[in-house]
Amino acid sequence: MAQFWKPGTERPPLLDDEEGGILLYSASSASSGYGFVSIEKQRQRLPVFKYRTSILYLVETHATTIIVGETGSGKTTQIPQYLKEAGWADGGRVIACTQPRRLAVQAVASRVAEEMGVKLGEEVGYTIRFEDLTDRDLTRIKFLTDGVLLREMMDDPLLTKYSVIMVDEAHERSISTDILLGLLKKIQRRRPELRLVIASATIEAKSMAAFFHTSKKHRGLEGGDGVPKTEPAILSVEGRGFNVQIFYVEEPVPDYIQAAVSTVMSIHDQEPMGDILVFLTGQDDIEAAVRLLTEEAQNNGKPSSGLVVLPLYSGLSRAEQDLIFSPTPRGKRKVVISTNIAETSLTLEGVVYVVDSGFSKQRFYNPISDIENLVVAPISKASARQRAGRAGRVRPGKCYRLYSEEHFVKEMSAEGIPEIQRSNLVSCVIQLKALGIDNILGFDWPASPSPEAMIRALEVLYSLGVLDDDAKLTSPTGFQVAEIPLDPMISKMILASNQLGCSEEIITIAAILSIQSIWFSVRGQQKELDEAKLRFAAAEGDHVTFLNVYKGFLQSGKSSKWCHKNFVNYHAMRKVIEIREQLRRIAQRIGIVVKSCESDMQVVRKAVTAGFFANACNLEAFSHSGMYKTVRSSQEVYIHPSSVLFRVNPKWVIYHSLVSTDRQYMRNVISIDPSWLIEAAPHFYQHQRLNSIPH
């Protein structure tokens, strides 16, 4: 029977395993303790080491090997090395290992390079979007995001340089992982010598095996003369890293940010040294927790200098993200407050304690209303285990779950819904088209997306001028849009800015739109933030306001003081500069002349319309509540209070995204002239409430 713990009130008692039994120590870890041991010894102690021979045998004899192993068992760091040691990278061949997240790619690659005693970027390298640290001649093990491997297929459809492709963290079921699995299955038919390793913490191995089990008509000379068996092999790696004790709250917590903060404080107060990793949902939560934590530490009379608090979310610049890997100063305790980007594959050496809010931001798309929302939703059991697994990687750890055990057992789903079944598929469809997959509806998916979502995506791409009447990529627009690794609507906006002479401005806007927010919102200081925004506010809307902020930031000499004074998030602005530079390089590569329109904001608004016309909304006549209807599907939407157009309510607007709370709110809104809609997308608007759009 589990015991319970209430965060922030009492010292948590020791607990049994989350499923009722005592947690397993791996055979090696239980006996070893965690003093200094050589890297070679550490490698041999990992649970996966006992399976080295079996893994190599299965990979040799089967086209596909599915490896299921608990978090921390050594799948990611060890299997590519075993394959290399067994000769799979001889003769110029390369072993690939994909990850869903960029941060994990870099971290794992540098760990493997360290274990092999080689320089990162030579024998072991990595590639993520906008960054390639590999050597064409030297790299034998390459870590990369699944999205990057998909892009590589555009140049080399059969991925001929790879001998083995390991798809890691397959249980996450990201869109790119699912597309990749579908395409790899196709490639295997043409390249029987290619080996796939699918690694996962919790995958339903049988359904994955069924997916890869090629039907008889496609089978070759199985098993004979070096031809691998087409039936996938499944191997279960028993054992995990070190013991992680799990604690649950007694009662549901009313405010998970506050609860996370008090839990951190009681760990700091009562537990031995060791870093803390906290999982919250997004930039706002995280920044709020960082602030509260600093305040709490001071209120309690404990110097906040005892804690080194670091935020971690995708909107931070590389340099800021990298801080989480820096060693904790002597006598201090590091607290990393993160989104789920730290959930898989990462090893933060000092982390002993994990605090799990039980929530993450997830995308949900409704193909009927054609609305995609990013909502805070409960995580799955699989995610909860991954989060707990971030403790106990180099020594025993503890995980504090800010939800009850009953919630974990009864309410949380075993696995999340695959991303492909809850996302807008515009980017996915364009990728498949660029790879020459014409029959998108007939594509062999590990989990099928809804036909409605597919059809919606085809419609949008057609109206963007990316697909022609035969649903093939248009030339040059379709090919250019496919070349830019961004949402096709943003890519189209960038292409349009070239013709309109405002690419300098649009690239800045695209960079800002790709991060969550450039504002620094402080609980209880909304009024001050609103006043600060007014200093930059543009009558045209948020996009033009962003340009004003960016200009101000540059004029200040990129000063953090300036940001502080103006409630602008300094971290976010540094990230904007970084993304902007990458976009500028891509734009130039595809022949865009980077040029400024100076103060002509009409062309900027036209370029936004060229990409986002499908998000046009019309203010309901006589609406005093500021209600808009989307032109596409007559959905009721409102301008978000964070927009500079809140309460201004221009007649026609375009939004960048929707958030759903009590209502559907439009975030990042710009006013437009409706005649631009017909100019930008005549096909799209031909049948849509044409009468309401003045010509």
Ligand SMILES: Nc1ncnc2c1ncn2[C@@H]1O[C@H](COP(=O)(O)OP(=O)(O)OP(=O)(O)O)[C@@H](O)[C@H]1O
């Ligand atoms: N940077 C690092 N520093 C110290 N130890 C590390 C590092 N990276 C990995 N390890 C050790 O190797 C172990 C296995 O890590 P690996 O990423 O290979 O596991 P995994 O089975 O792929 O788990 P997950 O799916 O959680 O990533 C870790 O638990 C840790 O003990």
